[in-house]
Amino acid sequence: MSERIAIPSKKDEVSAEEWQLRVDLAAAYRLIALYGWDDLIFTHISARIPGDEHHFLINPYGMMFEEITASSLVRIDQEGNKINPEDFDINPAGFTIHSAIHAVREDAACVMHTHTTAGVAVSAQKDGLLPLSQQSLFPLSNLAYHDYEGVALREDEKARLQNDLGSNNFMILRNHGLLTTGGSIADAFLGMYILQRACEVQIQALSGNRETTPIPGGIVDTIRQQAEQVTRGMGGKLAWPGLLRKLDRVDPGFRD
Numbered sequence: 001m002s003e004r005i006a007i008p009s010k011k012d013e014v015s016a017e018e019w020q021l022r023v024d025l026a027a028a029y030r031l032i033a034l035y036g037w038d039d040l041i042f043t044h045i046s047a048r049i050p051g052d053e054h055h056f057l058i059n060p061y062g063m064m065f066e067e068i069t070a071s072s073l074v075r076i077d078q079e080g081n082k083i084n085p086e087d088f089d090i091n092p093a094g095f096t097i098h099s100a101i102h103a104v105r106e107d108a109a110c111v112m113h114t115h116t117t118a119g120v121a122v123s124a125q126k127d128g129l130l131p132l133s134q135q136s137l138f139p140l141s142n143l144a145y146h147d148y149e150g151v152a153l154r155e156d157e158k159a160r161l162q163n164d165l166g167s168n169n170f171m172i173l174r175n176h177g178l179l180t181t182g183g184s185i186a187d188a189f190l191g192m193y194i195l196q197r198a199c200e201v202q203i204q205a206l207s208g209n210r211e212t213t214p215i216p217g218g219i220v221d222t223i224r225q226q227a228e229q230v231t232r233g234m235g236g237k238l239a240w241p242g243l244l245r246k247l248d249r250v251d252p253g254f255r256d
Contacts, residue, residue, distance in 0.1 A: 005063065009256065010071040021047055022070035024185045024240075025057055025110075026254040027247055029068035031189065032114065034251065037196060038065040039115040043177070044094035047110045047185055048102050054078055056102050058095070060088030069256040078103060092153055100158035101165060101181060108169075108181035110188035118199040119178040128172055129198060131215040132205050136198035137223040139170040139191070148175040170195055186236030189243070 011019055025047045032038050032045070041062055048056045057073045059065070075083040080095040098111045122129055128145060129136055146164040149157050165171050169191055171179040178195050182188030205212050247254060 005067065005072075007069055007072045007256070018049055019070065021049060021185075022057060022073050023255055025073055026068050026070045027244055028110075028112070028185050028189050029059060029065045030247055030251050030254045031243060032112075033065035034247070035193075035196075037114050037116045037192075040064070042091070043113050043115050044091065044098060045110065045112045045185075045188070046094070046098040046102065048108070049075065054102065055083060056098065058090055058098060061091045061094075062088060066251070069254055071256060096152045096154070096158065097161065097179070100161045103158075104162045105165075105167075105181060107183055110182050110185045111179065112181070112188045112192045113173075113177060113179045114192065114196070115177040116196055116199070118203050119172075119196060120176065121203050122199040123172045123177060124175050129195075130202055130212075131217070131220060132212055133198055133201040133215075135194050135201060137215060137220050139195045139198060140220050141223045142168050143170045143172065144168040146171060146173050148173070182236060184236060186240035188236070190236035190239055 010022070014022070025045060028045050041064060044058055046056045046058045048054065055075050055077050057075055059068055060072050060074050063072060072088070074087045074090050076090060076095065077083065078099055080090070080092070080099065082090070094113075097113060101108050101111050129140060129143060131137060131140055144165050146161055149160075152161075165179075165181075169181045169187075173179055178192065178199070180188050180191035180195060182191055
C-alpha cells in the first residue's frame with residue numbers, strides 16, 4: 001500500500017495573503033479532479049503572487065490533482081527557478097505556457113489549462129467552438145486560438161502564445177486543449193467550467209446526426225453585459241464559496 005506524501009505545512013512560513021492564495025489554488029486542483037477534468041499528473045493551474053517579483057504558484061510535478069495541498073504548491077520565478085529548493089520539481093511544459101501569460105498579462109492572476117476529452121475534441125475541429133449553446137456564447141465573446149507547435153517546451157513559442165491570446169480570457173489550443181485566465185482563481189475556474197460545458201454540449205450535439213441550429217451572431221454581442229447581470233457583477237466569486245463548501249464536505253485535505 002502506497003503511503004501518503006508527507007508535505008510539511010507552509011502556513012507559518014508565508015504571508016496570510018499567500019496562504020489564502022495557496023488554499024484557493026489547491027481547491028481549484030481538487031475541483032478539476034472532482035469534475036474529471038484532470039489528466040493524471042499533466043496540465044496545470046497557476047496563480048500569480050501579488051508583488052513586484054512576479055512569482056507564481058504551480059503544481060509539483062508527479063502529484064495527482066486530488067493530492068494537491070496548499071503546502072505542496074511550488075513558488076517559482078519568471079525563469080522557472082524554485083524559490084524553495086526543497087520543493088518538488090515542476091513540469092517544464094507547464095512553466096512555458098503559464099510564465100508566458102503571466103509575463104504580459106497583469107490582469108491574469110490565474111491561468112488554467114486542461115486536456116479534457118471534449119476540449120481536445122473541439123480543439124481538433126476545424127471550425128473550433130460553435131454557437132450551439134448558451135454556454136458557448138460566453139467564451140465566444142472573448143475567445144482566442146493558438147495553433148499546435150508540439151509539446152510546449154520552446155522559448156520562442158511564448159511570443160506567439162502571447163500574441164494569440166491578446167486580451168482574451170478564453171483560449172483553445174489547437175489539437176491540445178483549453179485555457180482560461182481570470183483576475184482571480186474563482187474567475188478562471190468559472191470560465192473553465194463554462195468553456196468545458198460548451199465543448200461537451202457541442203460534441204454531443206454534433207454526434208446526434210441531425211442538423212443543428214446555431215445561435216444568431218447578434219446575440220453574442222450582448223452576452224458580456226448579460227453575464228454581468230447573471231453573476232451580479234461578482235464573476236466567479238458568486239459560485240466559489242459554494243464550491244469550497246462542497247470540497248470541505250467531500251475532500252477537505254486541500255487546506256493542509
